[in-house]
Amino acid sequence: MKILRISQWLAPLLLACVGCTGVLGSAEEETPRDGGADSELPSIPPGGEPGGSYVVPTTVLDSGRVVLRRLNRTEYDNTMRDLLGSTLNLARKAPFAADDVVDYFDTVGDTLVMSLLLAEQMDQAASTLIEELMGRTASDPWRNRILTCEPGESTFDRCATEVLNGFMKNAYRRPVTADEVQTRVDLGRSVLRSSGDPIVALSAALKSVLLSPHFLYRVELGDPESPVATPLSDYELASRLSYFLWASMPDQELFDAAAAGQLSAAGPELAAQVERMLADDKAKGLIESFAGQWLATRDAPSFVAEAALFPDYDDELRLSLAQETNLFFKALIDERQPLTKLLLSDFTFVDNRLARHYGLPPVGDGFERVSLSGSPRIGILSHASVLAVTSHPNRTSVVKRAQWVLERLLCDPPPPAPAMIPPIREELPPGLTMRQEIEAHRADPSCAGCHKIMDPIGFALESFDATGAFRTMDNGAPVDASGQLADGTPLAGHEDLATAIANDADYAICVAKHLLTFAVGRSFSAKEAKAYAAGIGVTMKDATWPEFIHAIVQSEAFRTRRGEAQ
Structure with a gap:
């Protein structure tokens, strides 16, 4: 089910909007920056286990140009x-x-x-x-x-x-x-x-x-003058692998594998190295650098809420936010959880300060894994780190939260707002909720198109305040987190939104796009990522996080580069 296509639902409205013309384009119709291809690679099993069977692609997608x-x-x-x-x-x-x-x-x-x-x-x-x-x-x-x-x-x-x-x-x-x-x-x-x-x-x-x-x-030389994709050397591949999974240089075992020519074969030895490296403590480089930037939770420690409005938000809590998400993402990899568990998991990691913020029982020293059963929280959409970085210091932001979902999880960013749009008021009179303010804002015809798509997403997260605390009241009035997506799917709140995203076919493609960008070091269009994802067999929603990582490493995009004719 594809539920959140900006271009599909907004095309008639945006083309009529002053200031909107020229920003349309479905993710599938986006022009690749580095040149792409419409063809899809033959299927490669993701191969989550060392010693699995791998098929090297015979049809080559344009790998783009990775600069020094x-x-x-x-x-x-x-x-x-x-x-x-x-x-x-x-x-x-x-x-x-x-x-x-x-x-x-x-x-x-x-x-x-x-x-x-x-x-x-x-x-x-x-x-x-x-x-x-x-x-x-x-x-x-x-x-x-x-x-x-x-x-x-x-x-x-x-x-x-x-x-x-x-x-x-x-x-x-x-x-x-x-x-x-x-x-x-x-x-x-x-x-x-x-x-x-x-x-x-x-x-x-x-x-x-x-x-x-x-x-x-x-330094990756390949054939610097060849406009055709050429394989990386074993040492170049070792570095690309180590900086992807560890954000650091290769260790001696990886150097030894490169010296023996065992990496460029793109087979069981390469898969075994991935497994070994993911199990190493240095894999926190992937978690903190990839997940921290993709989900924007690296910015959580710098989020400062307005003290007068959120007196319970202190430095101890602020510094705990990103750690919860880092430990959660590590568990998804270590436990070979499917991609959908990012959104639908019923567990998380908290220390005592974060447990108190979430209304959960106290834990021991440091962070502990806890069940969310019986609580209003589920998956990444209820992490305070995400909810805080998508808020303003004094209030939630329906727009920022919806934009985060569309951009980070579905690779379908909304177009820029038309010029001269009146701003949303920062301070609301008592009894007026942020939802009501947004609904009044969207009454402007030039705002209605984008807000038809975005508002139900942002409204679904209104049960959490700007610091990620659960709430039933907003500015003295009851919170209404219900809505209806543009395709008619009803939402009662954030749990329904999480399920809808997990069931969207573009979620896995978007994850592939972000992983490729991070790992390879160049931008990928959604069209390119879709072709790579389809070719390496990772479009199924039940693929695990390690399988996704294996598939990225085995892909032609990761293992080759092309030069530039003189």
Whole structure:
């Protein structure tokens, strides 16, 4: 059942609207930014288990063009953790200049540019990180892992070559040539001549590695001059996989698989690596970076409600919001839950502060899994993190919540509002609900078209206030969360809305679009995503989250890139 097609229901209205012409377009009719194809790939079983059977596509969809991608702030910090053992998190705590976001994600290469300010910040960070490494005790395991020998004046070249050979392989995430290593040794030798200190000289060489484009960028060459999609090398695929699932560099086991040529076959070994990596603690990189940005819950800690209206909303609660959603999404993956459970789950994770906010019994220390049976909550639509980031500090937002559902879950964003639309009042007289204010607003003919689609979605979530607390009254009047979707489907509230979204065929396609964008590092149109999703066998609503992730990794879009003819 397809219930929320903006273009289908609004076409006659929008074409007649002043200011609306030119913004129409069904998601299926959207023109791909990078060029797409109408053909669909042959079916590939999602293959949630290692050792399953896989079929490599023989029909190639246009894979688009993935430009050179700089490490974003999260990837930089996580990579320094796994390369140097550092927990300084300088990119996020210093912080570096903000990464631009496209299609909700900071992994799209087109926008991960280098500025002079960022270059200066990275230079300072590299100095700090190498100083931290060199300042560690002789028994420190990270220091011993990297500094496999202690350089002296007479042994500098030999020792520096040994240290840099191992360090550069990890930093560049691929084998390095003797000439590449020698260039860094020569740099260290020149510093040694001027400083007379072998440690200072080696530090300079190590720092130069951290400032190299081969470290700061995720280099994928393929055939750079071929307009036809070509396979990634095993090392390039290892990096793409690790930054997708861990938001960090490959570990030694993944490097070993790449060295053995076991990844590019797109078969059981690749699937086994996915399973192993999802079970690793570092998979929180996927949860916090993908789910946090897709669902917008990464922004929840910065949501501040107006204290006079929501006196119970405090810093402790604010900082608990995103953690609930992160733990919930992790459970969906770990327990191999189907995609629909994002919307229809009857469990969540709360600490005592969040339990009190939800009206649930107290829990022990930290977060615990709890049943929502008997409570008014179900799935992601009742998470306070989502409800808060789609609200204003002083009230709920029917429009923002509906827009979140349409954009994030169905990839069918509403068109921009026509110009000169009167704003919704921020303060309402006592006894007037937000629903009544919206209904008065939609009486304007130029507003009615969009609101016919959006209002029932937003109204269904009105049982939750701006902080995500359940309520039966709004501004002194009873809450009415009922409505009717544009196709006639009745809604009694958020539970009916969650069921309707879960049953919409475009929900799975939209998930595929977002996962592809995040994992591959370029924008995908809904048309492209639909073709990929159909081709890799993930359009069925009962597919599990791990099956979806496996299907993305096995897809031609993930395993290839195309160049650009000169």
